[in-house]
Amino acid sequence: MLNLVKSLINSRIITEDSTSWGEGFGRGLPIIHQESCLADCPKCENTCPTGALKNKVINPRGCIFCHSCLRSCPVNAITETEIPVISSSVSTEQLGQELRSKLKKDCRRSLHIRYVDAGSCNGCDFEINSVTNPVYDIQQYGIDFVASPRHADMLLVTGSVTRNLEIALQKTYEACPKPTLVVAVGACACGGGIFKEAYAAGGGVGKHLPVDVYVPGCPPTPALIIKGILAAIDRG
Ligand code: SF4
Ligand code: SF4
Numbered sequence: 001m002l003n004l005v006k007s008l009i010n011s012r013i014i015t016e017d018s019t020s021w022g023e024g025f026g027r028g029l030p031i032i033h034q035e036s037c038l039a040d041c042p043k044c045e046n047t048c049p050t051g052a053l054k055n056k057v058i059n060p061r062g063c064i065f066c067h068s069c070l071r072s073c074p075v076n077a078i079t080e081t082e083i084p085v086i087s088s089s090v091s092t093e094q095l096g097q098e099l100r101s102k103l104k105k106d107c108r109r110s111l112h113i114r115y116v117d118a119g120s121c122n123g124c125d126f127e128i129n130s131v132t133n134p135v136y137d138i139q140q141y142g143i144d145f146v147a148s149p150r151h152a153d154m155l156l157v158t159g160s161v162t163r164n165l166e167i168a169l170q171k172t173y174e175a176c177p178k179p180t181l182v183v184a185v186g187a188c189a190c191g192g193g194i195f196k197e198a199y200a201a202g203g204g205v206g207k208h209l210p211v212d213v214y215v216p217g218c219p220p221t222p223a224l225i226i227k228g229i230l231a232a233i234d235r236g
Contacts, residue, residue: 027065028080032056036077044069044078050187050194061190064218092136095226099141102233107153110142111233114152114176118169118205119162119195123219124186128156130222138226149175154232156225157209160188160195161202173209181232184211185225187218194218 030053032044037056045053052062053069070078103109117125131138132145146152149172161169173180184205187193195201205211212235215228 047072103142118159120159124158154181
């Protein structure tokens, strides 16, 4: 437990190391069972499209939950984490209540977010849009999405930061009043994701801005995005 807390403090990554970080995904994080794994078998590593699986270790920030590694293993040495799905109205309500009390305590009842698409495929953007739909409705708890970075307490960034958007993202960050919280949403924003090796991809938000929270997934669910926002408020 102590090691986990130390790693959270040092890595600035909230969602990656949490034992419940698979919550809200349709699939769990792959787990490699080293005791069953064949020495010198390269199949899972070769099949991983993002390079998240290296030397028989999976980096959750790069994983897109495709489960190619599970299917490629000849001895079934890879399984997935259990997924407590956040879909019931009770869980959504609980998230809302947590948001309400944190905003009241730490943010003078409101939080303003500037959302920036820094070259995503729009999958993550659809999920961000969903946090304001009637199911999640985070605006009722005091969160608002603002048009100007000058009014923002937090930047929510999707995409790997493509070359064309690098300067725009930097200028948006500079225009925010400091301190600014930065939340990277989705595998691309966390480390490049599926576009990691592409010539115009920027390798993720962490290479360009100081990130407070990484929310993995391709794309992450609205519930997980809300959890990322909550985690960022804790760090603010
Ligand atoms: S990206 Fe796909 S192949 Fe790579 S570790 Fe994740 S689930 Fe496995
Ligand atoms: S993480 Fe997945 S859904 Fe999000 S922008 Fe990248 S490819 Fe699209």
